[in-house]
Amino acid sequence: MAKLMLDVRQLTTKYITRTGEDVYSVDHVSLTIEEGKSLGIAGESGCGKSTLALSLMGYYFPPLHYTSGDIIVDGKNITGMDPDTIRKTVLGSDVAYIPQAAMNALNPTRKVGKFIEDVIHAHELPMDKKQIREMAEQRFALLGLPVDALDKHSVELSGGMRQRVVIAVSTILNPKVLIADEPSSALDVTSQKMVIKMMKDMMAKGLVKSMIFITHELPLLYNVTDDIMVMYAGQIVERGTAKEMVFDPIHPYSRGLMRSILVPEEGTRDVKLTAIPGTPPNLKHPPQGCRFAERCRYATEACKFNQMPLLDIGGGRYYRCGHSVEHLREVYEGED
């Protein structure tokens, strides 16, 4: 078995609202990623996928708070480390982050090259200005970015270029885990393709040891990541390989999600697009039983009251549902 780059065990984090209520947006999430692998996380808006991304950094700002669980990066448990140690030794170097709005992620009054200097200095690496500059130039050239972008402010770069610069800056310290939160969703298709290509490239060149890719665009995940995980209401509802998840989803929510979006691959041509009715539950007061039961067309009375554990069915496949795999497959077949 390959080396585990990221091993998250029962991670729970919460938001504390202004009125003092706890909202558990990441609820006992466990996941592993091996070296050289990538994991896609999909789900509706508000399912907790972006919060999961933030939570995995181990560096929390109000209103987000850590509750319990472990985050182990390449054998090192980063939970419980003091914030300044995390800042210096984990952020950017162990776990790097590409924000959702990467277009606006650069300080408008700081040149890209200067910002890279700041990043290196923040980690107290023994490099002088010249060395940093050389390193940055090499990295930009390696990733096919124009070197003169280092002397520019973000406003002087196009949207797609800004995005790629952010990716290059995020990965400048060769992170073990790269967490990309919808890095391409604000881009046009051409720029999207370039961003995806760049990220795959970085994986192939070993600049990034493993990757989590968060998006609501499933077709994208199928082409980019090895595995896909589906989240709903702060919990993992299913995990499998990209192919399994797209063509053979088990959980009714995963199935609904796959069926609501076109995947431009063979075998999906005759699939009718259907929307999932209803909206996700309010996590201030999560449902007692299965969190998806309210919207699930296969739900029984029991689903609404029984807590659903995440079931391991072997081969890296997990799902969280009261029905058996056989039962669900049978029902699905009857529908097609």
Place this chain on the structure above:
Amino acid sequence: MTKGMRKYFKKKIFWFVITFIAAVVLNFILPRLMPGDPVNSIVGKNISPGATQEQVQEQITYYKHQFGLDKNIFGQFWDFVKNAFNGTFGVSYSQYPRLVSDIIGSSIWWTVALQLPAILVGWLLGNLLGALAAYKRSFYDKALMPLTLFFSAIPAFGASVILLVIFAVTLGWAPVNGAFDPGMIPGFNWKFISSVIAHYQLPFWSIVLISIGGQAVGMRSMSIYELNADYVKYARFLGIKDKKIVRYVFRNAMLPQVTGLAMSIGSMVGGALVAETIFSYPGLGMSMYAAINSSDYPVISACTLIITIMVLIASFMLDIIYAFIDPRVKAAQFD
């Protein structure tokens, strides 16, 4: 300097010249639209009670000729332009035969010495308070911001009068008016300087107090906006120190505040009017106030021209400064 920059500044200068010409014309016309005849009031003051109608008429004709008011409006305008260019601005009506440049020369330094430090101190304190309120929230935000808001909401004359009543009249800590004790001869000695410093306090702090409020409110909201900007979150997750991020934030939040500073420096002569009048401070504001009361056209025009020129220079400087401190402005203007 790039080609884009040159083109941009050429265009700017062109428009500043147009604005300047329009301002000169308006500075000439507007005082003359005021009710009241300057010559009549001067003659009325100077003539002996038993003078005959002819003598009065003779006096009026004499002064009209001296002031050039017997010429038609174009002739008067030509005089005005000529005097403006030779730097004298002509002869004052109410303090005849004193030159306008002499009146302004003796009062403008009082205004600059009062206003410039007050504006700078007010701006610095205001921005500091606003930044603290945004960054620390809790105490600063809850206790200090309402207070500064309160002060910024008081009209300038109101704040000055309140200070005057409390500190000069009731407590007697500071003199009531003037820039130094009456009867004192200005000179470089300790007695005179200490008198000037004592007289300086109230007008100075009244201006500071008022400018703090406006600056603090602006800086606070800009800082809060910047603190929540995406680049802050990104920089944090790249491991950049909070201290550094705070520097990013305040640098960016300061940018719009520079406009406020330049504009209050540019318009300080006009802004001086209220405080100077209330504290009878012998600055340009007082000169202008007195000139308006006696329809002293050359003095009014000279004062308003100074205001115009200072505002124009300030906004021109702003354009240049922004090109250097804000790459967004630079990108928008020079391409």
